[in-house]
Amino acid sequence: MPRYARAEREALADLLLALGPDAPTINEGWATRDLAAHLVLRERRPDAAGGIVLPPLRGYAEKVRRRLAARPYPDLVAQVRRPPLWSPVSNPVTDEPANLMEFFIHHEDVRRAGSGWQPRDLPADLQGALWRRASSMARLALRRFPADLYVQAPGHGELSVGRGGERLRVVGPPAELVLFLSGRQRVARVQLDGPAEAARRLRAARLGM
Template sequence: MSWVATEQDALVRTLRSANPDAPTLCEGWDVRRLLSHLVQREQGPVDGLKDAVARRPPGQEPGLSRLTDRARSPYGYARLVDRFVAGAPRWSPMSWAAEKINFVEYVIHHEDVRRGGTSPAAPRDLPAAQQEAVWKQLGLFALSLRRSPVGVRLATPAGETRVAKAGDGVTLTGEPVELALWISGRREAAQVTVTGAPDAVEAFRSWAEG
């Protein structure tokens, strides 16, 4: 089984057992709305584009609101989970390129559900091969770090490293999933350490928080 299929199966189990009204790490989104996003992303790209153009605050997106409102009942929520299981149409890149497009997306949103709320779950003990699969895809996610005022290096406890921005600066150390969470903005929930010269760390943190 591919890693994207493995992660989708795990995410589906979590979604079925979660409280749909529980908060997630995504500002303004509860579990039900995050699930609506997953379905819209793969099966309703036009509505997703309309939501992006509308530029409404998180939790007020028109297209997502319609999906979310239809999933208010237990039956409606279960049906929405079933739609996510069905996945994107075969012609869609979300289907035939799912390993590259959806795998890390699923990992991040899975942790959004697991670690949201007042009693966040601990990081999962994932197989080393799955962490390695996330590591291999971090390059694209790390492009945003090129705007950092100092150099940035990514590192794992196993000793793997990758330069996100050349130059002296800071090192972000954590398991690949934790690094993916940090880079995508889930910084308080991510178990990542930032090290380097004090002035570099201060400059980097100021940039990251801004």
């Protein structure tokens, strides 16, 4: 079974080291040091990781993340590269389902914050795995959008979602759809076919977590 989560983790760790702690990322307000600290918190601090998704815990999680970010940067990246086996999201059983999206998206958060980037030529199996995730993301993220949306990944599949109304197609490779649906519309290379105003609203919508 391919271990794409591990490959994305290794590639991200290599890139973090190459760029240093103060390089930009797509995540607003975060440099590479901040992103690395987020990943370490998620895997190594279960007492604070809930704050990633639960607003009442967000303040505590941010305090912990800032303390982690103050650590020596090479040590921080080493912890990103080698998560503990006891981690509920990074042990051998959960690693691929829990971390493929996390590390693929954050790898692109760093790659696409620089200049001259191009989409990677990804293996077909990885694109297929990303399409399965994108399908679930689309059903969740777009179910209330006021349009009749068709999300299409040529060669992989398509689905319809939305509350109905104007028809809008969202077309792209699975990797680009994942980025679009996770709230990275401005760097995702997808094609929107349909009324200009509906396309504008979708590009500006708050998607993702």
